[in-house]
Amino acid sequence: MVKNAPEIGDYKYGFHDEDVSIFRSDRGLTEDIVREISKMKEEPQWMLDFRLKSLEHFYKMPTPMWGGDLSELDFDEITYYVKPSEATERSWDEVPEEIKNTFDKLGIPEAEQKYLSGVSAQYESEVVYHNMEEDLEEKGVIFKDTDSALRENEELFRENWATVVPPTDNKFAALNSAVWSGGSFIYCPPGVKLDTPLQAYFRINSENMGQFERTLIICDEGSSVHYVEGCTAPVYTTNSLHSAVVEIVVKKDAYCRYTTIQNWANNVYNLVTKRTFVDANGTMEWVDGNLGSKITMKYPSIFLKGEGARGMTLSIALAGNGQLQDAGAKMIHLAPNTSSTIVSKSIAKNGGKVSYRGQVHFGRKATNARSNIECDTLIMDKESTSDTIPYNEILNDNISLEHEAKVSKVSEEQLFYLMSRGIGEEEATEMIVMGFIEPFTKELPMEYAVEMNRLISFEMEGSIG
């Protein structure tokens, strides 16, 4: 039933300007391509072996038959590796008007728009990043792109690599393991608590890759990290598949929050595997926003392995015309006194489909464990639909589980009430929708919350029938 499925991050990566070699892999995935990727990155033998083994799994494993319909996804039509310098060849004229208009509405400066569309690299944030980097280095924190981490911190890297999401987990995890490139690597030493969020936004001019990125975060004992990635601007790409893997290790007493907002162009299959292992008294929180894409299948999961470990997944999904957001969460309670919370908010409009798919598992040792699940769906019109598919597995009787699911509409009464105070229909609808996702937006860093609200407001335009 509920299996972990895949997708990807919309990073704002930069480019190595000293590296001018150009390579674009042929379409279709072969062993040669995997070897070529590994060779170009000058990877150690063990990583090449890992990639090749993963490729075998990818070939062998079936495409999931549940969730979204992936039958139109043609693995032979996908380019598996694009050398960064190549990516800049796209011209501004090729970027669809629709995307440009959205940028304008969001008030994104043109230089940034070009960067986001893959037309140009963005270097302005470099200084900010370097200042931050120095401060982090002093504390012993490692924050770099995953490729660099493999080169520069191999021992630590190898010790944790694929320990949380093995290539055998699912077809898309296997694919990512075979052809991964880019992503973030974070290590936070014992007891180090970072007050400001680490943002992928600043980690630029490393290596551009957004398609099969791989993120690995290790929060050592008693440390605290908040990582933020993505942005609300739509990510324009000609590639139709994004399949990322995010692995997080939260050790004893450590805290990690991973905040992401993704807004994909609506031709994209967004299939991501995200998973965390949490040791005793550790805390993991996924704050996950999904907009855009053709099909998103994403179920951030948390394995509560140590006594007293806590997990939270707070997510929103918005599906418009022709889109499916199949999203949810997995909480696997494996130790006593563990607790978890899932809050899922979905909005379907203009014929969009949203599904909550979740799994909560209480193992035999998970005595006195608690889980609280709340799924709310807001349906904007008669054409849109929603599903709630919860799966609970309980192997001991000393647990507590609460599940609340609500499906609501923007009601005539609510609209009438707001409008009777002089508020226009469009603004009134927007207020109701914003109110609905407020439990999510209030958890975002300020600038993201502002962007998020602007984006939702933009998405809601013209959705009043």
Added chain:
Amino acid sequence: MASVLEIKELHVEIDGKEILKGVNLTIKQGEIHAVMGPNGTGKSTLAQAIMGHPRYEVTQGEVYLDGEDVLEMEVDERAQAGLFLGMQYPSEISGVTNSDFLRSSINAQREEGDEINLMQFIKQLDKSMEELEMDTDMSTRYLNEGFSGGEKKRNEILQLMMLEPAFGILDEIDSGLDIDALKVVAKGINHLRGDDFGALIITHYQRLLNYITPDNVHVMMQGRIVKSGDKELAERLEAEGYDWIKEELGIEDETIGAE
């Protein structure tokens, strides 16, 4: 010049059933009118139809505000033109704080670029809430969510005080209130009383009118105003009930559809 709200020969249907069968009523600013009557006689329908609730269909008649055709206006335009409906069952809206809602409402009625100053807003809000004896946390709570019946009613009056409309239509604003809350609500309405404010108070109890003295009292039965008078009419209704009116007019069952 004082504004005038004119209701002429108003017929209203809900789900194909005629509820109002020709209501005539003229309210000038500075006046407080009470519409009384037993349950099921069309009082609330009158309030909802004036404000433009989508379920209430006007099949005949006119409503004018200073000569402007109210029935041609959208709900928000009616509010902007100066009408306010204090609702019997206010909606709950999660995630939207009371104060954000109030500020949006005030700004919706002002020109763009002329939004209310935040400090001024807060000052005015604090003052009004104090007058209505509302807990200060009510402004940061989500709009009506988890409010008790009495809190919701006070919140309606708070909005009335903050928005200062030309006309307030108050639909059973007294229902479900204990005597202390009733006094507070009446205080809020009396606060607005003056040359710039007119009100249509809908109630089926006379007790609210002990605290708000109406200039005119109308009795509704069978979807029409069947009798009008001054405050003494309300007092007589309090003392004797509605039976004498029914007798006088030869009405056996005052509810709609019973005639």
